Amino acid sequence: MFPLAGTAGWVFFARFADRVGKGIRGAPRDALVADLTPAHLRGAAYGLRQALDTAGALAGPLIAILLMVVFLGDIRGVFWIAVIPALAAVLVLVVFVRDPPQPVRGDAPRNPLRRAALRSLGRRYWMTVAVAGFLMLPRFSEAFLILRGGGPALTAAFVPLVLVAMNIGYLLTAYPAGSLSDRLGRRGMLAGGYLVLVIADLVLASAEAAGTVLSGAMLWGVHMGLTQGILAALVADTAPARRRGTAFGVFHLVTGLAVLLASIIAGWLWQSTGPAWTFGAGAVIAALCVPAILIVLPRGG
Numbered sequence: 001m002f003p004l005a006g007t008a009g010w011v012f013f014a015r016f017a018d019r020v021g022k023g024i025r026g027a028p029r030d031a032l033v034a035d036l037t038p039a040h041l042r043g044a045a046y047g048l049r050q051a052l053d054t055a056g057a058l059a060g061p062l063i064a065i066l067l068m069v070v071f072l073g074d075i076r077g078v079f080w081i082a083v084i085p086a087l088a089a090v091l092v093l094v095v096f097v098r099d100p101p102q103p104v105r106g107d108a109p110r111n112p113l114r115r116a117a118l119r120s121l122g123r124r125y126w127m128t129v130a131v132a133g134f135l136m137l138p139r140f141s142e143a144f145l146i147l148r149g150g151g152p153a154l155t156a157a158f159v160p161l162v163l164v165a166m167n168i169g170y171l172l173t174a175y176p177a178g179s180l181s182d183r184l185g186r187r188g189m190l191a192g193g194y195l196v197l198v199i200a201d202l203v204l205a206s207a208e209a210a211g212t213v214l215s216g217a218m219l220w221g222v223h224m225g226l227t228q229g230i231l232a233a234l235v236a237d238t239a240p241a242r243r244r245g246t247a248f249g250v251f252h253l254v255t256g257l258a259v260l261l262a263s264i265i266a267g268w269l270w271q272s273t274g275p276a277w278t279f280g281a282g283a284v285i286a287a288l289c290v291p292a293i294l295i296v297l298p299r300g301g
Contacts, residue, residue, distance in 0.1 A: 027248035034236035034244050035100045040182055042236050046229035047178020051171055054225075058167040061160065121247055124298040125238040129254050131297045132231050135190075136258035138197060138285040140266035142166065145217050148204055148275055158210070165214040169221025178229040186230050186237075187293055193226030194289045201283035205276045231255075238298060 030046075037045040064078055071077040142163065149162035181189045200219035207213045232248075239247030269278040 023252070026252050027245055030232050030235070030248040031244035032097070032099070033232075035241075039237070042233040043178040043181035043186065043230060044175065045178070046232040046236075047175040047181075047225075049232075050174035050178070050225065050229040054167050054171045054174060058164065058171060061163075117243070117246065118250070121239055121243055121250075125235070125240075125247060127296065127298050128234050128238045129251055131292055132234075132251065133254045133258040134292055135194070135227070135231070135289050136255045137262045138194075138201070138282040138289065139259060140262040140282065141259065142220075143263075144266055144270070144275075144278065145204070145220060147270070148207065148279070149210075149213050149217070161214060162217045165217040166221035166224070169218040170224045171221075173222050173225030174229050177226045178233065181230050181233065185299075186234055187297055187299065190227055190230050190234075190297070191290045191293045193223050193230070194286050194293065196226060197223040197286040197289075198283045201279040201286060205279035205283065234297075 029049075033045050033049060034042065064082075067078045067081055068075065145162050145166060146159055149159045177189055177193070196219055200216050200223055203212060203216035203219060207216055231251075235247055235251045236244065266278050266282070269281055
């Protein structure tokens with residue numbers, strides 16, 4: 001839709017469709033990873049998925065910048081090129097990916113969000129989702145990292161380097177953290193990730209120079225690498241196998257709403273008190289997440 005868009009309305013619609021697509025594919029993708037991965041390798045599997053996803057998020061904009069130079073600023077041409085990997089991804093899914101065998105069930109399909117189905121997910125799963133929702137409160141939108149990079153720290157042309165630094169930190173830690181969580185336990189690794197977020201927020205709260213902003217953004221990415229794949233592995237650990245699609249759908253819904261709430265609060269703080277207080281408040285809430293992880297979060301597996 002993007003290369004065909006001729007008005008702002010069409011661009012908005014294309015972006016909306018893109019986000020709807022992400023919402024539709026997220027839960028089935030994570031459930032499929034859990035179905036195809038041995039239980040003792042789930043952390044590594046979700047860490048690898050996060051690392052590959054982040055590698056694409058890092059490489060995509062860089063390739064787009066290169067293509068903009070090659071195509072002399074023809075953004076429509078760049079979007080047409082972007083259609084190729086999208087179609088390739090669909091082709092890979094259709095040709096190479098198969099669902100694991102499922103037991104034959106004679107009952108008719110029913111609404112997975114009915115009360116009985118949600119109750120069957122179990123107490124350990126719901127405790128995991130509740131804690132995960134709380135853990136998202138200091139994890140407001142990465143757009144605030146871009147805002148922090150603006151102004152005197154970085155000129156407008158170099159502000160995207162903030163996201164580059166974040167994605168590098170994310171990419172380098174996601175798979176090792178997931179693999180280590182399989183051997184050392186998920187809760188300790190998750191708690192360590194939130195201690196890193198405390199440090200990242202404190203660095204960003206006091207940042208004035210470009211190097212400090214980029215260091216804080218990279219630490220933010222390290223936090224993401226230490227936590228996001230492990231949270232997905234915890235959902236797979238605690239949800240019944242036959243309900244994994246529903247379980248991941250509810251998980252993404254709860255954490256998405258929590259991030260939205262966190263971003264609204266962060267925006268209000270930014271407007272009323274400035275960036276230092278915004279990231280300072282994030283550091284305080286991130287510090288409170290550590291005991292929630294170690295005391296309340298159920299053990300996986």
